[in-house]
Amino acid sequence: MMQAVSLLSQLMSALDEHRWDELERYLHPAFSCRYVHTEESFDRAAWIELNAAYPGFEGLRVEEVLGDQTRAACRSVVTARDDSGVMEFACATFISVRDGLIETMTEVWTEVSQAPPPGTRPS
Numbered sequence: 001m002m003q004a005v006s007l008l009s010q011l012m013s014a015l016d017e018h019r020w021d022e023l024e025r026y027l028h029p030a031f032s033c034r035y036v037h038t039e040e041s042f043d044r045a046a047w048i049e050l051n052a053a054y055p056g057f058e059g060l061r062v063e064e065v066l067g068d069q070t071r072a073a074c075r076s077v078v079t080a081r082d083d084s085g086v087m088e089f090a091c092a093t094f095i096s097v098r099d100g101l102i103e104t105m106t107e108v109w110t111e112v113s114q115a116p117p118p119g120t121r122p123s
Contacts, residue, residue: 004072004097009065011102012076012093016060020052028101036108047105056080056087070097077112088112 011026031044058079065074078089
């Protein structure tokens with residue numbers, strides 16, 4: 001398996017299994033993650049803390065992962081629960097690798113089953 005694909009797959013498994021104490025081993029000391037949808041950026045410690053403390057997080061299912069030695073991307077579905085019930089989010093994750101660890105990550109999140117905005121589809 002290609003290095004970046006393997007790293008991303010292992011990281012996603014650790015997230016799904018709530019192995020928060022193992023996340024750092026996949027991330028470069030200079031790691032940064034950018035959330036395109038909220039315009040937030042996180043360093044390694046902040047990203048790990050965000051994931052470990054995310055309210056109601058239940059699990060993550062990878063639907064597809066692809067890449068090569070230095071870059072990889074995956075589509076996943078994240079399940080969380082709050083007082084109103086179960087919520088599903090679709091996530092696209094893009095990584096680059098340096099020195100055998102994930103150095104940069106970009107994520108794009110959206111709720112599953114949203115209706116398209118009015119007027120954005122042909123009649």
